[in-house]
Amino acid sequence: MKRFALIFAAALAAYVVPASAQSYQAGMTELNIPDTEGQRDLKGRLWFPTEATGPRHDDFKSAVWVGTPVVRNALPIDGQFPLVVVSHGMFGNVDNQAWFAAAMARRGYVVAAINHPGTSTWSRDPDQRRQLWERPKDISRVIDYATTSAKLSALVDPARVFVAGHSLGGFTAALLAGARYDASGLKRFCDKNPEELTCNILADWDIARTAEDIVQMEADLSDPRIEAFATFDLGGTQSFSKASLGQVRKPMLVFGASLMDSGLKLDIESRALIQALPPKIAMYVEPETLSHFDFLGECKPGGFEILKLEEPGDEIICRNGGAQRAAKHDLIIATVDGFFSRR
16 A cells, blocks of 8 residues: 555645745636637636736635635736646536636646536536547647637746646546547446446446447547646546556656545546556555545535535535645645646
């Protein structure tokens, strides 16, 4: 288990960035990337370093979630900054990792996040969901836009591009790193383990059911412009060919959530991923109290009860979601920043 653990305090000590490095304010603006064919417009937000001190408002309003103060439509600081593109989890949205995005902007990153069509909170079209290969392509389109558009190219350093993803977003990040979907390998696994969460989700979504879809899913979806990756308690590891994982060459930071309260099992997910990756490029972090839902935002004091009343069963995402989650966010931010800043 030594390879599968970094003690909470040790990770902080190794990767925390001095307070003097956290000297920017977080600016934020809306992000809209149209699809020329009109089928997959991407909408989200962009966070960036600014010297503007106000007026500051929360990045979003919610009765359940704590927002993060940002300066809307502020002027960015002159210069080029590293880009982090964030991929949300299954049926999530750009608000889920807004806490991470704003914190990284204060540390000197430009952060982009979009709602993936078909697998986001407000976009659940079954046909778009079936086209799961479009998820990594969404991220590549964001990178295209950020590095070439007149609006953003002066702000983004194209030589320092990173990707972070939670849950299904971690699956997306792995595909961008060079993992290859293996339909026959996943079938063999699911035939032996039909109760596994990932098997049931991918089957329900009709992923790689036809010969044409298998070709699309098993294609090389990697993006060589991305310098390093961070996965936050990903799912879907058993769908990747082991050979492709062994050939990944870009650094990858893998977080595993030891509480395993989402239905994902570490031994076949994050731990299996880190075992399959080349040791020299991979780092694994598994704090002993980390939950899958700690990668979501901090919950307001009444958030648990609101979800229990309005969305019974979903209240689990706000369990210990207050000050305890905020402390874990500090670890996540510091560790990811430390990992990316060395590239």
